[in-house]
Amino acid sequence: MALRVLGGEPAASIPPIDKAAYEPGFDYAQLQHFGIPLADLPAGSRVIGRPETFYHINKAYIWTGVAVILALLLILAALAVNILSRIKAEKELAYREAFEGLIARISTRFVEQPVQQVDAGVDYALENLGRFAGVDRCLLFLFGPDGRTMTCAHEWCAAGIAPVQDGLQGLPVAQLPWFMDQISQCQMVYVPRVSALPPAAVAEKALWSTQAIQSLLCMPIQSGGELIGFFGFYAVHREQAWAKQDIDLLQTAGEILGGAIERQRAALKLRDSEERSRALLENAADAIFMHDVTGRFHYVNPRACEYLGYSQQELLRMNVVDIQLRFNARELTRIWRRMMPGHSEVLRGIHRRKDGTTLPVEITVSVFNAGMEQNFLAVVRDITERLKNEAQINTALAEAEAARDQTDLILKSVADGLVVVDLQGRVTMMNRAAEKIAGLPLMDAVSRPVSSIFSEKSFTGQICAILAGVRQEQVMEWAVSLPGSEQDQTIQAHSAPVLSREGELRGVIVILRDVSRERELDRMK
Numbered sequence: 001m002a003l004r005v006l007g008g009e010p011a012a013s014i015p016p017i018d019k020a021a022y023e024p025g026f027d028y029a030q031l032q033h034f035g036i037p038l039a040d041l042p043a044g045s046r047v048i049g050r051p052e053t054f055y056h057i058n059k060a061y062i063w064t065g066v067a068v069i070l071a072l073l074l075i076l077a078a079l080a081v082n083i084l085s086r087i088k089a090e091k092e093l094a095y096r097e098a099f100e101g102l103i104a105r106i107s108t109r110f111v112e113q114p115v116q117q118v119d120a121g122v123d124y125a126l127e128n129l130g131r132f133a134g135v136d137r138c139l140l141f142l143f144g145p146d147g148r149t150m151t152c153a154h155e156w157c158a159a160g161i162a163p164v165q166d167g168l169q170g171l172p173v174a175q176l177p178w179f180m181d182q183i184s185q186c187q188m189v190y191v192p193r194v195s196a197l198p199p200a201a202v203a204e205k206a207l208w209s210t211q212a213i214q215s216l217l218c219m220p221i222q223s224g225g226e227l228i229g230f231f232g233f234y235a236v237h238r239e240q241a242w243a244k245q246d247i248d249l250l251q252t253a254g255e256i257l258g259g260a261i262e263r264q265r266a267a268l269k270l271r272d273s274e275e276r277s278r279a280l281l282e283n284a285a286d287a288i289f290m291h292d293v294t295g296r297f298h299y300v301n302p303r304a305c306e307y308l309g310y311s312q313q314e315l316l317r318m319n320v321v322d323i324q325l326r327f328n329a330r331e332l333t334r335i336w337r338r339m340m341p342g343h344s345e346v347l348r349g350i351h352r353r354k355d356g357t358t359l360p361v362e363i364t365v366s367v368f369n370a371g372m373e374q375n376f377l378a379v380v381r382d383i384t385e386r387l388k389n390e391a392q393i394n395t396a397l398a399e400a401e402a403a404r405d406q407t408d409l410i411l412k413s414v415a416d417g418l419v420v421v422d423l424q425g426r427v428t429m430m431n432r433a434a435e436k437i438a439g440l441p442l443m444d445a446v447s448r449p450v451s452s453i454f455s456e457k458s459f460t461g462q463i464c465a466i467l468a469g470v471r472q473e474q475v476m477e478w479a480v481s482l483p484g485s486e487q488d489q490t491i492q493a494h495s496a497p498v499l500s501r502e503g504e505l506r507g508v509i510v511i512l513r514d515v516s517r518e519r520e521l522d523r524m525k
Helices: 002-006 028-034 059-112 115-133 177-183 199-210 244-282 302-308 329-338 384-413 432-438 457-467 516-524
Strands: 025-027 046-048 137-143 149-157 189-191 215-223 226-235 287-292 297-300 344-352 358-370 373-382 417-422 427-430 474-480 489-499 505-514
Touching: 025 028, 028 046, 059 115, 059 244, 115 137, 115 149, 115 226, 115 244, 149 226, 177 189, 177 199, 177 215, 215 244, 226 244, 287 302, 329 358, 358 384, 417 432, 427 432, 432 505, 457 474, 457 489, 457 505, 489 516
Parallel strands: 025 046
Antiparallel strands: 137 149, 137 226, 189 215, 215 226, 287 297, 287 373, 344 358, 358 373, 417 427, 417 505, 474 489, 489 505
């Protein structure tokens, strides 16, 4: 600044300087000697001769150590998280393995057990599921045939839990509307707190409270796509919340139980069907044989043994050709090969009994598939009596035919005309004399109304009166012009009802007689 003034610059133009142009400095030893604290020094002061601290000497090392420690802490935290995750994963894996092992044991038991022991398998499944899930009670309900009732069919209870199965028989499903609304839609019902049920579930809350149920988890059971019941976990001692794995366990178990129950029901239906079929076969009036494509018998009913004179064991060691005389093995094979499933063939044959006698039979053969093999069912009927009856019938028919021919010959030879009319007033028979009077052959007159053949209304009215039951026998005359005659002829008609043995009206018979000569003699008198 002095140089600027000496240089001739006006002092007024030089701005004032409010900051020292130098940095204040203090000796550390003097400050300590006079007891002046460093905090009282002016801002920006420099202390000369101050000894360095441990921090300033090792500052780089300190911060490096801090960084290393922080890095180690981060590594330890990551390791801890990884260990915890691994422990959790191992627990989940162990649970999954135990879960899959349980499901495998239950499934294997159902597969290996006969259908008669399915109920025992269900009890085994409920016990193991309940123990695995740590619940107090497992129940399985089945709906009645009409779907209006439900019955507790199976129960498992943990130690110290009272059974309730006996009191849960034939319950109306309408008693639990809120619960059934969800189950009927094949939805899971999860109630972690029975005491917190909504107002719509007041009936369920009352029933479950009487059974000391605090929490429940129920799953529907289906068989063949049809809802047949439900089963579930029940907590009694305390409220219990179930995790997703428990729900998965219950759902998988529900599918297994549904399949087992469906298999049991199908087997029972099949057994009932087989028993009914066997009862029909055993009590059939006809002999029944089952054999394969070689003709060897696999089944014979008691009637077959009875009429052939063999025991069942003897027949099961025999072949069709051993009892069939009409067809040889080649002919039988040809017949069997041309048959198709769903179609049957009726044959007539001759069977030989054990004592050597023979009898005629009618055989109805049908083919069916048993697995990969083709089998045949033969229903055999003894037609000895039928053939005798057929012979008698044929003889009777021949005799009747001869009698009819004789009757026709007599009727054709009668001089008077003969007409027979049925209940509908249609002509069923006329002899030659009647054909002459009607001017129409029988071939053209049969089945035609009598009124279309004879034009005399009083005559046809007489027939109608008899058919209507108004009159019995009637006699009348009328004049008619006959072919080949120059004068009208007088025809007398004597009509009478035709009655059955029981006295029922069957038609009308009319005798037509040419009385022209008698009436001419009467006029001459």
